[in-house]
Amino acid sequence: MQIELKIFRYNPETDSESRFDTYKVEAQPTDRVLDSLMHVYRNEDGSLAFRKSCAHGVCGSDAMRINGRERLACKTLIKDVAEADGDSILIEPLRHLPVQKDLMVDQSEFLARFKKISPYLIPVDKAPESGEYIQSQLQRDAIDDATKCINCGACYSACPVLEINPDFLGPAALVHATRFIFDSRDTGLDERIAVLDQPNGIWACDNHFECTKVCPRGIKITKLINMTKREIKKRKGE
Incomplete structure (x- = not known):
């Protein structure tokens, strides 16, 4: 299925305001949101910033807001947040913490x-x-x-x-x-x-x-x- 990732983008060093960039990604329902983010980073936009480490829900480094709810990207399956081909997934940084860049926040x-x-x-x-x-x-x-x-x-x-x-x-x-x-x-x-x-x-x-x-x-x-x-x-x- 093809999904659309609508990702929050902001670099306080260069941007005057935030924006959302959209990427179309091929994914399986059982893929993780983290897999799609890695695809964007590796194949479409190497400037995209987000944290990850263990990718198994143990380190907690890839916490972010996915479709308006706080989740770990490595534990969230595509089918958890997108039901049909062409569905859009909104990805934002955690709240109440300053944005360092894109989905990375200052802890x-x-x-x-x-x-x-x-x-x-x-x-x-x-x-x-x-x-x-x-x-x-x-x-x-x-x-x-x-x-x-x-x-x-x-x-x-x-x-x-x-x-x-x-x-x-x-x-x-x-x-x-x-x-x-x-x-x-x-x-x-x-x-x-x-x-x-x-x-x-x-x-x-x-x-x-x-x-x-x-x-x-x-x-x-x-x-x-x-x-x-x-x-x-x-x-x-x-």
């Missing part, structure tokens, strides 16, 4: 917010005599969902709160906070509360569930955020 602020919540284990001062921090299966299950995050930025782009409050920490950072707060080996809740318990922190989340809907790893992001809200209230005695 500096996204990662800076991620770092604010201390996204690493803060263990007890003294390690067990065995040298290992043992967890039961139930303790592991408590954090399993949150460990699946690949920092692709899809949830950050889809979040309606960031449209009205650009200073919101964002769902990805909050997921990683949950991952460590509920880790039985971690003692960093009080340290993280200083960042989370703020108007632009965890309380800015209004439970729109858009982050959960677009997560390519199927993480129940809104549920995890609400778990952390309850834990903070519990710690504060509310």
